[in-house]
Amino acid sequence: xxxxxxxxxNKKLIVSCQALSDEPLHSSFIMSRMARAAKMAGSVAxxxxxxxxxxxxxxxxxxxxxxLSKVDYxxxxxYITPTxxxxxxxxxxxxxxxxxxxxxxxRPNGEKLADIVKQMRKEFPDTLLMADTATIENVKExxxxxxxxxxxxxxxxxxxTEGLNIADDDFSYLKEVLEVAxxxxxxxxxxxxxxxxxxxxxxxxxxxxxxxxxxxPLEIATKFINTVNA
Ligand SMILES: CC(=O)N[C@H](C=O)[C@@H](O)[C@H](O)[C@H](O)COP(=O)(O)O
Numbered sequence: 447x448x449x450x451x452x453x454x455x456n457k458k459l460i461v462s463c464q465a466l467s468d469e470p471l472h473s474s475f476i477m478s479r480m481a482r483a484a485k486m487a488g489s490v491a492x493x494x495x496x497x498x499x500x501x502x503x504x505x506x507x508x509x510x511x512x513x514l515s516k517v518d519y520x521x522x523x524x525y526i527t528p529t530x531x532x533x534x535x536x537x538x539x540x541x542x543x544x545x546x547x548x549x550x551x552x553r554p555n556g557e558k559l560a561d562i563v564k565q566m567r568k569e570f571p572d573t574l575l576m577a578d579t580a581t582i583e584n585v586k587e588x589x590x591x592x593x594x595x596x597x598x599x600x601x602x603x604x605x606x607t608e609g610l611n612i613a614d615d616d617f618s619y620l621k622e623v624l625e626v627a628x629x630x631x632x633x634x635x636x637x638x639x640x641x642x643x644x645x646x647x648x649x650x651x652x653x654x655x656x657x658x659x660x661x662x663p664l665e666i667a668t669k670f671i672n673t674v675n676a
Contacts, residue, residue, distance in 0.1 A: 450593070451510050451574055452630060455491050455653040459643060460512065460632070462493035462657030463503060471595050474498045476519040480661045487508055493634075500539045509637070512576060512655070513541030514549050519554035530562050535559035537570040543595065544570075548577035548588050549604050551629070556665055562660050564592045578634075580604040582626055589628040596627045597655070599634040611636050617649055624650045 461484035465471040471480070474496075481492045483502040493512040494500045500513045521647050527533050527546035536544045544566070546559075551644040553559065566575060577588035578599035588596050598620060602610045612620045612635055624631055633646035634655035646654040660664045 448572065449572055452652065454510055458490045458653050460493055460653055460655045461660055462490040462655050463661050464495040464657060474502035474609055481507045481509065491629065493657065497535050497539055500536065500541055504539065508510045511541040512545050513539055520576050522554040523551050524549065524553050524643055526592040529557050530565055533566055534569065537566065537573045543574040543575040543576050545578050545597065547600065548584050548593065549580045550584055550587060550598050552560045558566040558593060565662040576632065580607045582622055585626050594629060595632055596629050597621055597632045597634045603634050613642055617645060620646065620649060
């Protein structure tokens with residue numbers, strides 16, 4: 447039976463607690479404390495990168511997790527849970543959701559997304575799969591592959607969508623995604639104010655993920671400094 451993740455996060459905020467090795471807060475302990483703060487504020491789930499961070503956050507908060515594993519491969523631009531190896535590792539933590547890149551770009555080792563999804567359904571039937579998409583074409587592929595959740599995570603982060611933002615033109619891209627998607631949409635990517643997060647819910651998203659605007663102090667401080675120093 448599928449887990450209760452979607453009912454838990456319905457119309458709610460999910461905080462993404464992530465810091466890569468080149469970021470000042472890179473540490474599973476620090477990410478677990480970020481997750482503690484998010485839980486205290488009322489976040490109902492956490493998005494987390496890497497097995498070690500997921501485990502630290504599970505131990506600290508016991509909140510449901512959207513898990514992913516960012517790994518760079520030489521033969522592919524896909525880095526969010528790119529192969530079956532990362533998908534299995536994240537699912538094996540017990541994360542309620544495994545998120546992976548669905549941008550249509552070639553995966554490492556020539557792996558095919560359809561095969562990965564099929565294998566995951568066999569091995570982890572109760573784990574939800576979230577598609578981190580960039581374009582409407584990607585949303586259609588996520589529909590065809592029957593992903594449980596469709597995210598806008600990669601919009602603005604691929605060659606086809608560089609510089610774009612889901613909030614542009616009063617969220618016109620997000621409105622299109624909501625039209626096309628056949629599964630619940632979670633808004634994610636550059637949602638950097640409470641008002642924008644609320645707008646995503648009001649437009650019909652199932653939930654909304656906010657990361658950097660809450661958990662990346664370098665990003666937050668830089669915005670302040672750029673404005674003060676302007
Ligand atoms: C592009 C990419 O790798 N995005 C990652 C996906 O997990 C995270 O680094 C983002 O922080 C997350 O999507 C939340 O987005 P924002 O931090 O803009 O609220």
